[in-house]
Amino acid sequence: MSFVTPDPFTTRPEIDGTFGVVASTHWIATAVGMGVLERGGNAFDAGVATAFVLQVVEPHLNGPGGDVPVILHDVRVGRPQVVCGQGPAPQAATIARLRDDLGLDLVPGTGLLAPCVPGSFDAYMLILRDHGTWRLADVLEAAIGYARDGYPLVERVSATIATVEGLFREHWPSSAATYLKDGGVPAPGSLFTNPALAETYARIVRESASGTREEEIERARRIWSQGFVAEAIDAFCRTQAVMDVTGRAHKGLLTGADMAAWQASVEEPISYEYGRYTVLKAGPWTQGLATLQQLALLKGFSLDGLDPAGPDFIHLQVECAKLAFADRDTFYGDPAFVGVPVETLLSDSYNAERRRLVGETASLEQRPGTIPGYGKALDARVSEGARTAVGASGAGEPTVGKIEATKIRATVPPDDARAGVVRGDTVHFDIIDRHGNMMTATPSGGWLQSSPVIPALGFCLGTRAQMFVLDEDHPAALAPGKRPRSTLSPTMALRDGQPYLAWGSPGGDQQDQWIPQFFLRHVHAGMNLQESIDAPAWHTEHFPSSFWPRTARPGVVVVEDRIAPETIAELRRRGHIVEVGSNWSEGRLTAASRDGRRLRAAANPRGMQAYAAGR
Structure with a gap:
């Protein structure tokens, strides 16, 4: 490698x-x-x-x-x-x-x-x-x-x-x-x-x-x-x-x-085999499956040798995230109440078909897959601040195959009644x-x-x-006694069958974007835990937010300004709507690993409060 x-x-x-x-x-x-x-x-x-x-x-x-x-x-x-x-x-x-x-x-x-x-x-x-x-x-x-x-x-x-x-x-x-x-x-x-x-x-x-x-x-x-x-x-x-x-x-x-x-x-975790690693997540009452779906898509691309903060790496991860989160908003729910086709969503055949949707330019559509008998897509509100190519109506027509779409709207009260909308x-x-x-x-x-x-x-x-x-x-x-489809998403991975790595991050919809970025840097770029956390990061706001008022910003990618200017320019050339944040603004990851007797840990410097300790 x-x-x-x-x-x-x-x-x-x-x-x-x-x-x-x-x-x-x-x-x-x-x-x-x-x-x-x-x-x-x-x-x-x-x-x-x-x-x-x-x-x-x-x-x-x-x-x-x-x-x-x-x-x-x-x-x-x-x-x-x-x-x-x-x-x-x-x-x-x-x-x-x-x-x-x-x-x-x-x-x-x-x-x-x-x-x-x-x-x-x-x-x-x-x-x-x-x-x-x-x-x-x-x-x-x-x-x-x-x-x-x-x-x-x-x-x-x-x-x-x-x-x-x-x-x-x-x-x-x-x-x-x-x-x-x-x-x-x-x-x-x-x-x-x-x-x-x-x-x-x-x-x-x-x-x-x-x-x-x-x-x-x-x-x-x-x-x-x-x-x-x-x-x-x-x-x-x-x-x-x-x-x-x-x-x-x-x-x-x-x-x-x-x-x-x-x-x-x-309950038992759901899992995905990625090379010598088995990545584990909680069930589809969380969004954790979205990390596994991204890995299933990305496994078909050659990531070794790519700059983990370069345009090819970022483009591939963002485009695969868009596909995975479109499926999240279509198929995920409490498996005690609804059937969630986890096996299909992680299958080689399904992901081979989905992977063909990843092109050289950024997608501006919501594109969930089609699995007969399962799912219903969301046609999200588009944020007024999103500069997109989705038409004057402000709401793009999602590509949903044969899956009927559910409209997401919000009753927005007058500004003086919205105190505390945080x-x-x-x-x-x-x-x-x-x-x-x-x-x-x-x-x-x-x-x-x-x-x-x-x-x-x-x-x-x-x-x-x-x-x-x-x-x-x-x-x-919504149903009485049903678990909401949460954004909360801790992660564990086995390496060669042995418990190896535990990690995660706050961040709502961003959790299962920063989590796979960390893992891919560690696995494909050889970075240690702290390097993988400290590296420049990004997230997309392309899909509907899980939080009120549930808006989407199609095509938007937010990057730290430590990302090279030439990388930002190339992402924009490929059609991404790039917004540049401050130096240390993306992610709040922590991680710990075990390799034989050796124990390692790292924590995010952003926000100046997370710490790792050990001996």
């Missing part, structure tokens, strides 16, 4: 050791996870402790009311498994209720109509019970301490609070009481506390304490889903009418009965211990800007239901 010699410059060293490694999107969480390993905990003890700390220190990116998919490898089990911490839609969340009764064509992106059952807590308890060794009090100690005693705010938390300050003051007083300290937006670097959240977790610890470790964990799960937590959520959703992006106030749909009826579950993001962590246990997770939802704080609990609910479609015939259609 020949490959381009990478630039040896990185922002920081690749962590290398034999004892254990932790990489996360916040340095405090990384330190806590590493501390657990140092004190004798395994990767799963460290992962659960890391996850709860991330809820505290990055409340604009995830929270207790959110959700999480996890991929783990327990050496005692002997194979990777997926833990589903994605809660389903409430029983009252029907298409008829939102579309016919409330007159909506999309699930709102904020407020109380969009929460699903909060899934992360039960998922972490399941992992701790079945794979961990620590007691609940020990795992929650750091999160409780930081929420009670304070942690330094990163700049993006303050900036996010500033964007919703008016909404908090006028419509969400409980959020104002929590986040507008001393009557204003807290300054970056100031110590911030959330005593109500600290007490919520402390109370769970107190009320669950007695008996064996496993009995405590099971009691905590019941307290969450049937005790005071579920009771507070139920009461808030029944009694509070909350302003959302529609410009109207709505009461919630989530109930205590919904909370009590759901538990996290374990998109949340996500966190990520990867951990490997000296025994070879591995855990990779992408927690999200329950953002401070997504819905009001429930005063009795100190946290807000998530808005993952905005990813459903209000069309009964679509695979991602």
